[in-house]
Amino acid sequence: MGYTFHFRDVFAAQDALLHGLVLTLQLTGTTILFGFVIGLCVAVASVYGSTGAKRAARAYVELIRNTPLLVQLFVVFFGLPSIGVKLDVIPVATIGLAINLGAYTAEILRAGIESIPRSQVEAGIALGLTRSQIFRHVVLIPALRNVYPSLTSQFILLMLATSVASQIAAPELFYAGSIIQSRTYRDFEVYTVIAVVYLALALLLRLLLALGSRLLFRRRRR
């Protein structure tokens, strides 16, 4: 033993931590947005698409879900410049994370869409709703309500997974931690603080998403 914990050095770097925290939130927000859009398109393609579209959607989902995020980030990080796309590291991280989240979201949304009984759609047709009205009110919103818990867990996992982006030097919270560590050598203290911040974020996000479900699905049929 004989080790004294020094959290002072870590808290002295609160500006760096705060900056990292803001970037983590930003990264999480944009990734959820893009990942959801990708997931929705892929889910629709895999349910309603032509055989080719279905196959492509399937291939995308299986490829992403069966390989590690870290390797996917490396491929995007080194792959984009080789096809002539030079971007800042934050957009690169966002692209990598969104491609990853898109596959998981697609799988969840597909399950949701398939959980809507055919008779519901037929009832919609009988009522004279247009195709887009049927998709929106009869299929999508009830489907979202059915899979909302899985979606919530996936988004929280994604928030935690943004820490992996530190490995391609995206300056988010975890990366800020490693910078402070190299400056102060207080490794254990730094990562304890970082871990607590992530834990708080996870709880907060869960709370927010629970509130979100109250707002989104207010009209519940009993």
Place this chain on the structure above:
Amino acid sequence: MIRDLSWVDPLYLVFALRWTILLTLLALAGGAPIGLLVASLGNTSHATSRLASRAYIGLVQGIPLLAWLFLFFFGFPIFGIDVPGWLAATCGFSVYSSAFLGEIWRGALQSIPRTQWEASASIGMSHVEQLRYVIIPQAIRIATPPTVGFIMQLIKNTSLAAVIGFVELTREGQMTAAATLAPLSVYLMVGALYFALCYPLTVYSRFLERRLHGAR
């Protein structure tokens, strides 16, 4: 030393797979007993132990895996325990998998209807007999598909051990990429190897799930 990517490099990557597999097995060996404890605590009639089980799961799942790895990696030396990297990684992954396995298994135990307990009690079984002959056989059938799915998740996540210097598939890939300056081809190969390892498990998990629902 910069050299060209040669035919031995994919071979080295394939050999590095064994460390990925070994780390996964070590994590399961460490995580399964704790997970079993978490699952059984979550199924007692005791409110405090149920709460403790849920708090543990929430705590572990609320912190990024990368942070767990670093906490163990830097935490042991503070207490004067000198552990090699692989042991720190094993501890980190064990904690991580114990929470997820605990949650899966708790759910499986809970999904056995109360009437099964009552029926087995009414034919005079002791608590241990109830578990041994009635509850656990049914719970295992329910828990197997998600457990296989989680093992696949774990294999993918062992790639994070590369960050604390454990030489498994991803770390081997990083070293090859650094030596050959061909990162894209190397990481595509690494990805393909992970896929070759994980995809069969995904298919198997799906097969088990279908069989389970077919049998109902």
